[in-house]
Amino acid sequence: MAxxxxxxTFVFANPPHIVAHASIVGPEESKGxxxxxxxxxxxxxxxxxxxWEKGEERMAxxxxxxxxxxxxxxxxxxxxMLGGDLxxxxxxxxxxxxxxxxxxxxxxxxxxxxxxxxxxxxALMDGGFxxxxxxxxxxxxxxxxRQYRTPLEYGVQYPPYKQFTVTAAGSxxxxxxxxxxxxxxxxxxxVIDLGVTDPNDLGxxxxxxxxxxxxxxxxxxNRSPADYDLILTGDLGLTGKKVLTTLLEExxxxxxxxxxxxxxxxxxxxxxxxxxxSGVGASAAFFGSVIIPRMKxxxxxxxxxxxxxxxxxxxxxxxxxxxxxIAHAVVVEKIxxx
Amino acid sequence: xxxxxxxxxxxxxxxQKEQPPVNKTANFFKAFLVGGxxxxxxxxxxxxxxxxxxxxxxxAGTMATITMIFLGGLLTGLDIYDEIGQFAGAGSLVPVTGFxxxxxxxxxxxxxxxxxxxxxxxxFSIAGPVLAYGMVSAFIVGLLQTLFGG
Amino acid sequence: MGIFIKAFLVGGxxxxxxxxxxxxxxxxxAHILVGLVIIGSILTGLGLYDPLKEFAGAGVTIPVxxxxxxxxxxxxxxxxxxxxxxxxKGVLDIASAGISASVIIAFxxxxxxxxxx
Numbered sequence: 001m002a003x004x005x006x007x008x009t010f011v012f013a014n015p016p017h018i019v020a021h022a023s024i025v026g027p028e029e030s031k032g033x034x035x036x037x038x039x040x041x042x043x044x045x046x047x048x049x050x051x052w053e054k055g056e057e058r059m060a061x062x063x064x065x066x067x068x069x070x071x072x073x074x075x076x077x078x079x080x081m082l083g084g085d086l087x088x089x090x091x092x093x094x095x096x097x098x099x100x101x102x103x104x105x106x107x108x109x110x111x112x113x114x115x116x117x118x119x120x121x122x123a124l125m126d127g128g129f130x131x132x133x134x135x136x137x138x139x140x141x142x143x144x145x146r147q148y149r150t151p152l153e154y155g156v157q158y159p160p161y162k163q164f165t166v167t168a169a170g171s172x173x174x175x176x177x178x179x180x181x182x183x184x185x186x187x188x189x190x191v192i193d194l195g196v197t198d199p200n201d202l203g204x205x206x207x208x209x210x211x212x213x214x215x216x217x218x219x220x221x222n223r224s225p226a227d228y229d230l231i232l233t234g235d236l237g238l239t240g241k242k243v244l245t246t247l248l249e250e251x252x253x254x255x256x257x258x259x260x261x262x263x264x265x266x267x268x269x270x271x272x273x274x275x276x277x278s279g280v281g282a283s284a285a286f287f288g289s290v291i292i293p294r295m296k297x298x299x300x301x302x303x304x305x306x307x308x309x310x311x312x313x314x315x316x317x318x319x320x321x322x323x324x325x326i327a328h329a330v331v332v333e334k335i336x337x338x
Numbered sequence: 339x340x341x342x343x344x345x346x347x348x349x350x351x352x353x354q355k356e357q358p359p360v361n362k363t364a365n366f367f368k369a370f371l372v373g374g375x376x377x378x379x380x381x382x383x384x385x386x387x388x389x390x391x392x393x394x395x396x397x398a399g400t401m402a403t404i405t406m407i408f409l410g411g412l413l414t415g416l417d418i419y420d421e422i423g424q425f426a427g428a429g430s431l432v433p434v435t436g437f438x439x440x441x442x443x444x445x446x447x448x449x450x451x452x453x454x455x456x457x458x459x460x461x462f463s464i465a466g467p468v469l470a471y472g473m474v475s476a477f478i479v480g481l482l483q484t485l486f487g488g
Numbered sequence: 489m490g491i492f493i494k495a496f497l498v499g500g501x502x503x504x505x506x507x508x509x510x511x512x513x514x515x516x517x518a519h520i521l522v523g524l525v526i527i528g529s530i531l532t533g534l535g536l537y538d539p540l541k542e543f544a545g546a547g548v549t550i551p552v553x554x555x556x557x558x559x560x561x562x563x564x565x566x567x568x569x570x571x572x573x574x575x576x577k578g579v580l581d582i583a584s585a586g587i588s589a590s591v592i593i594a595f596x597x598x599x600x601x602x603x604x605x
Contacts, residue, residue: 051450052450146447150464151463151603152420152443152446152603152604153414153415153420153447154439154443155419155430155436155439155443156420156517157365157426157428157510159357160358160360161357192340194346194349195349195350196349196353197514201357204356208349212340212341212342215342216341239356239357239358242356246352246356247342251341322346362508366507366508367504368507369503369504369506369507370507371500372503373499373502373503373504374495374497374499375496375500376550377499377547377551378495378499380550381491381495381545381547381550384549385491399546400586402549402550403549403550403589404586404589406550407586407589407593408589411593411597412597415597415601417604427507427510428504428517428520429500429504429507431503431520432506432521433499433552434552434554434586436521437552438590438594441590441593441594442597445597446601449603457595465590467518467522468521468522468552468555469555471522471525472525472528472556472559472583473580475525475529475560476559476562477563477579479532480560480564480567480578482533483564484572
């Protein structure tokens with residue numbers, strides 16, 4: 001079998017299509033400038049359930065269902081489902097899979113989980129192990145806040161660079177037919193830790209991992225920013241994006257306004273949201289609902305989609321550990337003639 | 339070999355440069371104003387309890403404290419105290435209203451896990467250290483005074 | 489009138505200093521509160537909290553350091569009366585009103601309200 005890897009990058013001989021995508025966002029995200037792009041909006045973070053966790057689960061489950069509908073397939077047609085979220089034991093994804101008649105692998109890279117899912121799904125399909133894969137991820141402000149920080153109504157003061165977890169879920173159906181974009185490459189990241197200890201500044205903690213994976217992708221494929229129409233990072237926020245820009249410029253990579261960050265964009269940069277959104281829901285909803293339509297419209301032909309994850313837990317923070325980060329990237333292109 | 343080879347100190351400098359600055363002077367005055375105002379309100383209640391309910395100064399102080407605890411708890415329930423906290427920082431953290439906030443916030447938060455293992459078990463999840471160390475230090479101070487005749 | 493101004497200034501100053509510590513060190517709010525309570529307790533032991541209270545009123549009885557004061561005062565009074573037993577018995581003597589009120593009020597607030605955010 002031919003070698004399909006260059007450095008850390010999988011090169012797909014048969015690039016899987018992103019056949020369909022669906023997203024659901026929470027109340028705060030529905031007020032943002034991209035609100036109309038998302039498929040469904042919640043006006044209640046519990047989604048009518050009696051706990052936030054059940055609300056998140058229902059949100060993620062509905063996103064998966066909706067994406068299957070859009071792709072005109074049933075759960076039984078799906079060979080493999082890859083999903084994850086930010087809660088301990090991947091409890092949201094597990095409970096989504098409980099209700100579906102589909103083989104399931106739970107995956108975790110914090111907020112890079114969605115890109116990890118797209119990478120693995122595409123690799124398994126190109127490797128011949130599956131013909132239809134669903135990759136989904138979700139995050140939820142209330143469930144994440146209580147797991148990682150303090151009760152919501154507790155009056156602690158946050159610094160101006162704090163990010164707010166996005167309440168959103170996104171689900172992607174990968175197949176061989178239909179859709180207008182496909183995944184041509186996937187670059188697998190290493191865990192990077194440059195010693196950031198402030199759990200309110202995850203963007204800065206993740207920026208080095210994002211820089212690392214972007215440089216690696218360029219090196220493996222002998223590319224530069226000129227080869228991409230957009231370099232989309234997951235949830236660095238406004239501060240993390242600045243740090244990333246500085247790190248890249250030090251390596252003489254001038255990405256300039258080709259850089260965009262899902263978390264930084266999703267709330268429209270308003271001061272009350274600090275540095276912007278975080279959480280895997282940001283990239284899971286934003287890429288599929290905002291960027292893919294713009295790719296279809298021809299605005300972007302080739303996008304480097306970088307998921308960024310901060311690998312911390314409430315306990316590691318209390319134990320004064322620094323915050324390691326990971327980033328994975330996929331190259332998504334408009335299908336020629338598509 | 340990783341592409342980004344920085345020491346943590348080099349990286350720290352970049353982060354400090356790019357982070358939006360915290361306005362410490364403004365934070366000090368906001369904490370001062372809000373904290374001072376809360377204490378002032380407490381003093382007003384104390385005087386009122388003395389003037390209209392004939393409480394002794396000590397009892398009026400205790401009643402004022404309970405009133406402030408109630409107000410802090412109410413503002414927490416009404417989803418206002420966290421906003422005050424974001425503005426005032428230590429100004430709303432340090433007064434006893436902040437202690438009430440620290441008790442009510444987890445009580446509300448864990449309601450969905452039930453009354454016993456939710457609310458009951460989490461009431462002291464934030465305020466616990468204050469009571470624990472207050473009691474231990476009170477004991478130690480009292481012990482020292484007993485031993486060495488304070 | 490003077491007591492109101494003094495309560496405002498002293499209470500405000502305590503909060504302002506705590507804010508400076510929060511902004512300039514890695515200490516968390518929990519550290520600050522525990523530190524204040526211990527300081528309140530030590531000042532009580534040294535006989536300094538009563539004069540402070542005399543001077544600033546609610547300026548020192550509303551900040552959480554007051555817990556340190558009333559917990560310690562309870563121990564002091566009981567120890568005088570009951571010796572060793574008082575060291576344990578007296579801890580919550582004076583503080584019981586505030587602590588009981590906190591628990592009871594927190595319970596009823598949780599009964600009435602749900603977190604909004």
